[in-house]
Amino acid sequence: MNFLALFARNLTKGPYTEPFPFAPAPTAKRFRGKIEFDAETCEGCRLCERVCPAGAIRMTRTAEGMTFDCWHDSCVFCGNCEFHCPTKSIHQTADWHLAHTQDQKFLMVEHALIPNQICAECGKEALATAPATRTVTPPLSPTETQHLKALCPKCRAKFIRARKAAA
Amino acid sequence: MLASFRELAVKSPWIYRINAGSCNGCDVEMATCALIPRYDIERLGCQYCGSPRHADIVLISGPLTRRVLDAARRVFDEIPDPKVTVAVGVCPISGGIFRESYAVLAPIDQYFPVDVNVPGCPPRPQAIIEGVAEAIEVWRQRL
Numbered sequence: 030m031n032f033l034a035l036f037a038r039n040l041t042k043g044p045y046t047e048p049f050p051f052a053p054a055p056t057a058k059r060f061r062g063k064i065e066f067d068a069e070t071c072e073g074c075r076l077c078e079r080v081c082p083a084g085a086i087r088m089t090r091t092a093e094g095m096t097f098d099c100w101h102d103s104c105v106f107c108g109n110c111e112f113h114c115p116t117k118s119i120h121q122t123a124d125w126h127l128a129h130t131q132d133q134k135f136l137m138v139e140h141a142l143i144p145n146q147i148c149a150e151c152g153k154e155a156l157a158t159a160p161a162t163r164t165v166t167p168p169l170s171p172t173e174t175q176h177l178k179a180l181c182p183k184c185r186a187k188f189i190r191a192r193k194a195a196a
Numbered sequence: 197m198l199a200s201f202r203e204l205a206v207k208s209p210w211i212y213r214i215n216a217g218s219c220n221g222c223d224v225e226m227a228t229c230a231l232i233p234r235y236d237i238e239r240l241g242c243q244y245c246g247s248p249r250h251a252d253i254v255l256i257s258g259p260l261t262r263r264v265l266d267a268a269r270r271v272f273d274e275i276p277d278p279k280v281t282v283a284v285g286v287c288p289i290s291g292g293i294f295r296e297s298y299a300v301l302a303p304i305d306q307y308f309p310v311d312v313n314v315p316g317c318p319p320r321p322q323a324i325i326e327g328v329a330e331a332i333e334v335w336r337q338r339l
Contacts, residue, residue: 046236050329054322083293103290105317128314128327131305134289
């Protein structure tokens with residue numbers, strides 16, 4: 030009888046095989062796949078580089094600013110970087126289409142640049158990272174955050190101190 | 197005659213697996229590709245074979261430990277040309293978390309001519325199928 034039940038189910042539901050190479054495969058929403066990085070919201074703390082067990086992430090200071098590189102061929106999709114990132118500017122997508130031919134091996138890189146900027150107050154050159162504003166009380170308004178982003182780290186600290194004294 | 201053979205041959209590439217010191221994660225995923233009907237790599241005409249002499253596509257997993265190098269080389273040389281090599285998992289491609297270890301010789305492209313890479317730790321079965329499909333394309337050009 031079990032056989033008949035299976036037979037009937039197979040007739041109504043069709044084959045159990047996923048049609049993958051000929052049709053898209055079902056992927057879980059929280060599938061841990063390819064790394065994606067957003068330079069706009071990065072604070073430049075380099076925690077992701079430190080916690081990466083495979084050493085896939087590398088951040089380097091260059092003349093233009095700080096570069097971010099994540100080599101997908103070394104990433105083990107552990108999610109440590111996303112877990113430790115204070116701003117969630119690094120996250121894993123559900124994209125797993127990473128098979129490639131040998132000539133593309135060193136092109137499988139997520140590359141981004143955090144550029145240098147001239148501080149709006151003191152005129153020194155510093156990285157245009159997103160300001161670390163989580164611990165600031167009361168919370169900063171969007172215009173204040175925008176202003177803070179245009180400053181160098183020293184002027185940022187000065188601004189926060191002055192704000193605290195005023196409050 | 198030969199042309200028609202080429203047409204037929206690409207329809208049934210046989211696959212051979214070499215475990216070059218893998219943790220078995222990638223091997224399980226590779227086995228899953230063929231052994232359960234959900235992924236069923238045999239739709240592409242592929243079949244795992246027990247002897248390297250029957251193989252057309254070789255899947256290598258693992259970071260190539262120092263001890264296994266000699267055995268892996270001997271098995272690899274048994275596979276008749278033209279063959280297509282697929283590196284499965286991040287270990288053979290870059291070394292993954294074992295990179296720069298004294299016991300490991302990764303990346304394996306210093307020792308074997310790799311054609312297709314399938315990164316992942318482990319790659320999901322669909323990703324391996326994608327890699328094998330790419331390998332079949334490479335094999336078609338090579339025949």
